Amino acid sequence: MINFEVGEDLKLVQDTIHEFSLNEVREIAREAEKIGKVPESLEKKYAELSMFLIDYPENVGGAGMDVRSSVVLYEELAWGDPAIALSLDTPGFGGLVIRFFGTDEQKVKYLSPFSDPSNFSYRIGSVWNRTFDPYDTESVTVRYVSKGGKFFLNGTGYFVHNFDNDDIYVVLALPEGSEDLKELRVFIVKKESPGITTGRKDDKIGLLSFRTGVVEFKDVEAEVLSGSQDPVKSLEESYIYFWLRIASMILGASRAALEYAIDYAQERVAFGQPIAKHQGLAFMISDMAILLEGARDYLWETAWSVVEGKASIGDVAAALAQIAVAADKICPDAIQVLGGHGYIMDHPVEKWARDAKALSLLAGSLIVFEDVASNYIVKENGGK
Amino acid sequence: MFDFELSPAMQNIREMIHWFAKTEIRPLAIEADRTHQVPREFLMKLVKMGFGGGSIPGRFGGGKLLGEPEGKKKESEINRIGAIAMEELAWGDPAILLNIPGPGLGGPPVMIMGTPEQQKMAFEVFKDTENPHWGAYALTEPGFGSDVAALSTTAVKDGDYYILNGTKIFITNGARADWNVVFATIDKSLGRAGHRAFLVFKRTPGFKVGKIEQKMGLRAAETAELIFEDCRVHKDFLLGGEEYYEKKVKGGGFKGAMKTFDQTRPLVAAMAVGIARAAYERLVEWINENYMINRPIPRYQRIRELLVEMDREIKTARYLVWQAAWMGDVGKPNTKHASMSKAYAANVAQRVTSKALEIMGRDGLERDNLVEKLYRDQKVFDIFEGTGQIQRIVIYRRLFTKLYHYT
Structure with a gap:
C-alpha cells in the first residue's frame, strides 16, 4: 500500500x-x-x-x-x-x-x-560511448575485431570513469564499420594489458575527486562479457540502475544545498532582520523545498516500479530529467541565498552546485534523458 | 520500505470512479460549462449511487467510509483514497465534481470541531435520497481572502443566540446548501482568538443569498454570495459549543479553519493533478489524430520534449499529493506537505494546460476540444483553499525552524 x-x-x-x-x-x-x-x-x-x-x-x-x-x-x-x-x-x-x-x-x-x-581500492573503469546516450552508436569510439577466436580492441575512450585508478576496464565496442546497436559487445580488459595508454585526466566543472580521462586502446586483447542473451535489454538494465544512482546523488547534493541555504537564511541579517524574514527570499526557498520533496517522491516511485518490473528505461530517464531540472533550480538558488558568500569556496554550496551539474552531464545530460523518455512516451501512445 | 502499490480498496475506487468519470461525467462536461448547470437527473443518479453520503460517517447514517480503519490494527486509508478518487x-x-451532493468542504470542520449532536444535525440531511443536498464552507469576505485574521462578519451574543452580520463571497454551493459553516468574530480586537464557526441552516432568519458569480472557469459550479443581516443563530449551532473555544483549543475557530486545510489541500491538489492529466491525455489524442502524420520533424521533436516535461511534472505532483495524504492517514503532521502538494500541483495544472493549448494552436481555441475549458477551470486551483503565495508562507514557516515554531 x-x-x-x-x-x-x-x-x-x-x-x-x-x-x-x-x-x-x-x-x-x-x-x-x-x-x-x-x-x-x-x-x-x-x-x-x-x-x-x-x-x-x-x-x-x-x-x-x-x-x-x-x-x-x-x-x-x-x-x-x-x-x-x-x-x-x-x-x-x-x-x-x-x-x-x-x-x-x-x-x-x-x-x-x-x-x-x-x-578497498579495487575499482572498475568504464569506457563507453562519448555522449553516454544508450542508443547513440555513432559516438561509440572503440571498435573490436575478432582474430582466431580472440577479440582485440582499437580506439580511444573519452570520459572514462576511473580511467587511471582502476583494476579492470569495461569497454563498449562495435565491430569496425557497424552502427548497429544489436552488434554491440562489452568487453573486459585488464588494466596492465599491453596496448593501453592512459591519456590526460579531465579537468572538469565538478566531481574533481572522481577521476575521468582519456584511454587509448591499440590492439588490446579483451575478454568478451558473454552472459547476455539480449544485449539491448542488458544495456537498458545497466542504465536503469546507474541512472537511479545518479538521480539519488543529484538529489543528495540538492538537499545538502537546500539545508545549507535554510540555515544560512535564518542566521544572516540584512535590513535589520534575518534574511529568511524577507519574503522574496523565503518564497524562493519554499519553491526549492517543494522541488526537492517532489523529486524524491518521484525517484522513490520509480525505484519501486523498477523493483516491481513495471518501469522502463524511459520512466527512469523521465525521473532523472525531473531531478536534474529540480537541481538546476535548487543549487544555483542556494548560492543566491548566500549572495557573494555562496560564490566563495569558504562555503560548500558552490561545490555542490558544480557537482550536481557535473553528475547530470556525466550521465548523459538532460537532452539525452528527455530524448530517451520521449521515445517511450511516443511508443506507449502508439507512435513510432 | 516505501512502496506505491495501491491497496485493493484504492484500486477498486480508482477503477470504479474512472469508469464513472469517463461514461457519466465527461460526456456532460462541455454542455454543463455552456449552460452553467448540471442536470438534476445526473445529481439524482449520484444520490442514488450513494455519492452524496460517500463522505458521511457511518454513525450518522452513511455507509462505512471507504478506507475507514477496521478495528485498531488496520491503518486508515481515507486520505489516500480521497486523493485517488478526486x-x-x-x-x-x-x-x-464540485456539484457532487454531500457536505463538501463543510464536512471537515464539522467533523473536527463539531459536537456529536451538531454532527448528527449536519449529516442527517443527507439521509434523504429523493433530493440532492449540500453542505458548504463560508470563510471569504469582500474585504479579505487569504488574510483570515481580517475576518469582519460579526457574531454578537444576545441571550442564547448569536446575531450574525456580514457578507460572505465566493462560496461553492453556498446558495443551495442546506447548511453553511460560517466563520465570524465575536470581537475583532481579539484577532484569531475571537473567531467562531457556526452551522447556519438555509432558512435561518436574516440569512439570504446574494448574487451568483459569473466566472472564468468552473462555470457549472455554483459560486454564491451569502448575506447575513441580523441573522439569529442559536448557541447550539456554534461548532464545538462555547467551551470548545474557552478551554479545549487555544486559537479557537481560526485553528479549526486551518486544521481542515491539512485534509482538504491534498484533495484540491489531487483535483489539479486530474485536470492536468485530462489535458495531457486529450493532447496526446489530438497529436495522434492530427499531427504525427506528415509534419516536419523539428517541430515534432519539440512537441515530444514538451510531452516528457508535462508527464514528469504531473507524476511529481501526484506523488506529492500521495505523500501528504499518506501522512494524514498515519497521523504525521502534514501541514507543510499538504501545502507543497497544493502549490506544486496548481502550478503544474497551469503549465500543462497552457502548453497543451499552445501545441494545439488554433484547435486549442475551440471549446469542443476540452482543453481550453480545462485551462479556464484550473486557474482557480492556485487561488482557492489558499493561494500559491499562502502555501509558500505555510511552507517556509515550517522550514525556518529557528525563527518560527510550527509543526
Whole structure:
C-alpha cells in the first residue's frame, strides 16, 4: 500500500551513511577536490561498511537488497559530498555492466572482490560511448575485431570513469564499420594489458575527486562479457540502475544545498532582520523545498516500479530529467541565498552546485534523458 | 520500505470512479460549462449511487467510509483514497465534481470541531435520497481572502443566540446548501482568538443569498454570495459549543479553519493533478489524430520534449499529493506537505494546460476540444483553499525552524 516510510532495514543504512557523511565525508570533501582523488583512509573506512554491493545479488557477494536500498544510500552519501559518493561507488557503472552482461562465472570473478573490505581500492573503469546516450552508436569510439577466436580492441575512450585508478576496464565496442546497436559487445580488459595508454585526466566543472580521462586502446586483447542473451535489454538494465544512482546523488547534493541555504537564511541579517524574514527570499526557498520533496517522491516511485518490473528505461530517464531540472533550480538558488558568500569556496554550496551539474552531464545530460523518455512516451501512445 | 502499490480498496475506487468519470461525467462536461448547470437527473443518479453520503460517517447514517480503519490494527486509508478518487473525478470534469451532493468542504470542520449532536444535525440531511443536498464552507469576505485574521462578519451574543452580520463571497454551493459553516468574530480586537464557526441552516432568519458569480472557469459550479443581516443563530449551532473555544483549543475557530486545510489541500491538489492529466491525455489524442502524420520533424521533436516535461511534472505532483495524504492517514503532521502538494500541483495544472493549448494552436481555441475549458477551470486551483503565495508562507514557516515554531 502507498507508503513513504523508509522502513527498518533501510533506516539503518540511511542512519549509518548519514553519520559517515557528516563525520567523515564532509570533513574531507574540499581536500579530496584539491588533490583530485579520494584519500585512501576514507576509502578504507567506507569499505568497512560493506555497502559496495548493496543491491547486488548474494551469489556475487552482494547484500541482496533491491534497488531502493541504493537510492537511499547514494542520496545520503552524496549529501555528504557528491564527488566522493560517485568515487566511493567503486563498482560504478562498470560493475552494473558486468552484472547484466556477464556470465555467472565472470560476475563472481570480477564482482566478488568488492565484498572483501581489504580490496578497498579495487575499482572498475568504464569506457563507453562519448555522449553516454544508450542508443547513440555513432559516438561509440572503440571498435573490436575478432582474430582466431580472440577479440582485440582499437580506439580511444573519452570520459572514462576511473580511467587511471582502476583494476579492470569495461569497454563498449562495435565491430569496425557497424552502427548497429544489436552488434554491440562489452568487453573486459585488464588494466596492465599491453596496448593501453592512459591519456590526460579531465579537468572538469565538478566531481574533481572522481577521476575521468582519456584511454587509448591499440590492439588490446579483451575478454568478451558473454552472459547476455539480449544485449539491448542488458544495456537498458545497466542504465536503469546507474541512472537511479545518479538521480539519488543529484538529489543528495540538492538537499545538502537546500539545508545549507535554510540555515544560512535564518542566521544572516540584512535590513535589520534575518534574511529568511524577507519574503522574496523565503518564497524562493519554499519553491526549492517543494522541488526537492517532489523529486524524491518521484525517484522513490520509480525505484519501486523498477523493483516491481513495471518501469522502463524511459520512466527512469523521465525521473532523472525531473531531478536534474529540480537541481538546476535548487543549487544555483542556494548560492543566491548566500549572495557573494555562496560564490566563495569558504562555503560548500558552490561545490555542490558544480557537482550536481557535473553528475547530470556525466550521465548523459538532460537532452539525452528527455530524448530517451520521449521515445517511450511516443511508443506507449502508439507512435513510432 | 516505501512502496506505491495501491491497496485493493484504492484500486477498486480508482477503477470504479474512472469508469464513472469517463461514461457519466465527461460526456456532460462541455454542455454543463455552456449552460452553467448540471442536470438534476445526473445529481439524482449520484444520490442514488450513494455519492452524496460517500463522505458521511457511518454513525450518522452513511455507509462505512471507504478506507475507514477496521478495528485498531488496520491503518486508515481515507486520505489516500480521497486523493485517488478526486484525481479521477476531476479528470472527468472539475466543475461537475464540485456539484457532487454531500457536505463538501463543510464536512471537515464539522467533523473536527463539531459536537456529536451538531454532527448528527449536519449529516442527517443527507439521509434523504429523493433530493440532492449540500453542505458548504463560508470563510471569504469582500474585504479579505487569504488574510483570515481580517475576518469582519460579526457574531454578537444576545441571550442564547448569536446575531450574525456580514457578507460572505465566493462560496461553492453556498446558495443551495442546506447548511453553511460560517466563520465570524465575536470581537475583532481579539484577532484569531475571537473567531467562531457556526452551522447556519438555509432558512435561518436574516440569512439570504446574494448574487451568483459569473466566472472564468468552473462555470457549472455554483459560486454564491451569502448575506447575513441580523441573522439569529442559536448557541447550539456554534461548532464545538462555547467551551470548545474557552478551554479545549487555544486559537479557537481560526485553528479549526486551518486544521481542515491539512485534509482538504491534498484533495484540491489531487483535483489539479486530474485536470492536468485530462489535458495531457486529450493532447496526446489530438497529436495522434492530427499531427504525427506528415509534419516536419523539428517541430515534432519539440512537441515530444514538451510531452516528457508535462508527464514528469504531473507524476511529481501526484506523488506529492500521495505523500501528504499518506501522512494524514498515519497521523504525521502534514501541514507543510499538504501545502507543497497544493502549490506544486496548481502550478503544474497551469503549465500543462497552457502548453497543451499552445501545441494545439488554433484547435486549442475551440471549446469542443476540452482543453481550453480545462485551462479556464484550473486557474482557480492556485487561488482557492489558499493561494500559491499562502502555501509558500505555510511552507517556509515550517522550514525556518529557528525563527518560527510550527509543526
